[in-house]
Amino acid sequence: MRKSRYFLVMLCSILLTPVTSIAASNTDSAKINLGRILYFDSNLSMNRNQSCASCHAPPGFVDPANTSDPVNSVVSLGSFPELNGGRNSPSAGYAAFTPVFNWDAVNNRYAGGQFWDGRADTLTDQAKGPFLNPVEMAMPDARAVLDRLIDGENINQTRYVHLFDRVYGIDLNNTTQLNNPAYVDTLYTMLADAIAEFEKSTTFTKFTSKYDHWLAGSTELSPTEQLGMQLFNGKAMCSSCHVSTVLSAADGSVIPPVFSDYSYANIGIPKSLNPLIADLPVDYGLGGRDDIAAIDPDGLQLGKFKVMSLRNIEITAPYGHNGYFATLEEMVNFLNTRDVANWYPPEVAQNLNTEQTGNLGLSAKEEAALVDFLKTLTDGYR
Numbered sequence: 001m002r003k004s005r006y007f008l009v010m011l012c013s014i015l016l017t018p019v020t021s022i023a024a025s026n027t028d029s030a031k032i033n034l035g036r037i038l039y040f041d042s043n044l045s046m047n048r049n050q051s052c053a054s055c056h057a058p059p060g061f062v063d064p065a066n067t068s069d070p071v072n073s074v075v076s077l078g079s080f081p082e083l084n085g086g087r088n089s090p091s092a093g094y095a096a097f098t099p100v101f102n103w104d105a106v107n108n109r110y111a112g113g114q115f116w117d118g119r120a121d122t123l124t125d126q127a128k129g130p131f132l133n134p135v136e137m138a139m140p141d142a143r144a145v146l147d148r149l150i151d152g153e154n155i156n157q158t159r160y161v162h163l164f165d166r167v168y169g170i171d172l173n174n175t176t177q178l179n180n181p182a183y184v185d186t187l188y189t190m191l192a193d194a195i196a197e198f199e200k201s202t203t204f205t206k207f208t209s210k211y212d213h214w215l216a217g218s219t220e221l222s223p224t225e226q227l228g229m230q231l232f233n234g235k236a237m238c239s240s241c242h243v244s245t246v247l248s249a250a251d252g253s254v255i256p257p258v259f260s261d262y263s264y265a266n267i268g269i270p271k272s273l274n275p276l277i278a279d280l281p282v283d284y285g286l287g288g289r290d291d292i293a294a295i296d297p298d299g300l301q302l303g304k305f306k307v308m309s310l311r312n313i314e315i316t317a318p319y320g321h322n323g324y325f326a327t328l329e330e331m332v333n334f335l336n337t338r339d340v341a342n343w344y345p346p347e348v349a350q351n352l353n354t355e356q357t358g359n360l361g362l363s364a365k366e367e368a369a370l371v372d373f374l375k376t377l378t379d380g381y382r
């Protein structure tokens with residue numbers, strides 16, 4: 001008994017090692033620690049009431065207000081709670097695996113980037129946004145964020161002084177240079193860089209789901225979970241976008257999938273009727289970005305949103321860029337029956353994917369099996 005358990009532990013660590021090294025250089029633990037403190041610090045929002053973790057809290061790295069009431073709370077409220085954006089907070093878990101936004105010339109399409117429309121190239125670029133977004137943390141400028149690090153009301157003050165010195169060789173108490181915009185920019189980028197380092201750490205990329213244990217041979221999937229997996233990779237065509245290929249590293253070890261190819265598609269989610277966002281203009285996603293619109297005269301990117309990772313999907317409701325679906329059951333039913341049942345029309349009609357979504361011919365039992373499989377992707381399986 002003891003021997004076989006030892007073997008499984010060995011196997012697990014062999015299988016799981018390469019992934020963590022892709023995600024992060026965990027060697028830089030001081031930087032990760034700095035990023036962790038910043039990530040959870042609500043002093044860095046206008047009303048000292050919101051941190052990154054408010055909208056991306058572990059274990060699912062989404063907004064707990066949304067997960068606990070996915071029918072009504074479809075988007076996150078800001079530091080000024082009367083303000084909100086139009087998009088559902090995606091999970092920050094596994095976001096570290098998303099490549100930089102790029103044109104994939106082989107497949108003739110865009111891929112990668114952070115946000116539902118990929119507009120931030122990297123996690124560092126992404127992390128600079130929320131502090132200054134009026135409907136999120138609502139700080140007036142980068143200088144104001146830096147001032148809050150050591151403004152006396154911040155209980156993390158001494159830790160920040162210590163860690164900025166240790167990680168970046170910067171003396172936060174020397175404020176004379178803060179009138180120099182280039183210096184402010186450098187410091188603000190360091191702050192974002194530390195947060196990104198934390199997001200690359202194994203805190204965000206655990207690979208400890210039932211599915212991972214099954215890959216490692218340390219547990220079995222139930223018959224319905226197995227059926228769900230077969231459908232996911234076969235008849236239901238989910239894996240054509242939520243890629244499930246298990247790769248091998250050069251040393252022969254296994255690299256588990258993150259369930260996304262990071263491409264963009266319009267799967268036809270209807271416009272939300274939720275009072276928080278119903279009055280907002282149509283969200284054109286990728287094609288609505290000014291830079292993309294300028295080079296896309298035929299509107300080929302309109303209505304497309306990023307294929308999201310499905311890891312931890314069980315605990316990240318609601319679903320879709322506008323939080324239209326409160327449950328996985330509804331979302332899967334929609335993908336199966338969009339074109340043959342009585343759904344509201346897609347928010348954006350152009351570029352609707354009809355090849356792999358909309359009429360899959362799955363039975364109710366098959367839909368349920370798919371959901372059961374999706375629930376094997378939740379980290380922390382024992």
Ligand code: HEC
Pocket residue numbers: 039050051052053054055056076077078079085087088089090091092095098113114115116117123126127128130131135136137195
């Ligand atoms: C008020 C809620 C809120 C706060 C606070 C917030 N975010 Fe977000 N976050 C969102 C929303 C909404 C999106 C999607 C926006 C979009 O796609 O346009 C998002 C997107 C992201 C993404 C992209 C994930 C992906 O796969 O595309 C990451 C990473 C992220 N946030 C990290 C952070 C970090 C780091 C902070 C703190 C500096 C933070 N967020 C603060 C709501 C929030």
Ligand code: HEC
Pocket residue numbers: 090091232236237238239240241242264265266267268269304305306307308309310313316318319320321322328331332335336353356357370
């Ligand atoms: C053509 C590519 C494509 C296929 C095929 C596809 N998806 Fe997706 N999926 C997407 C895109 C793109 C999004 C985000 C769309 C949006 O929000 O507008 C998404 C979103 C989701 C979400 C919500 C993610 C989140 O974070 O809110 C779930 C769950 C999901 N898909 C499951 C599935 C399942 C199960 C299947 C198979 C039945 C499937 N998908 C097939 C492209 C695809």
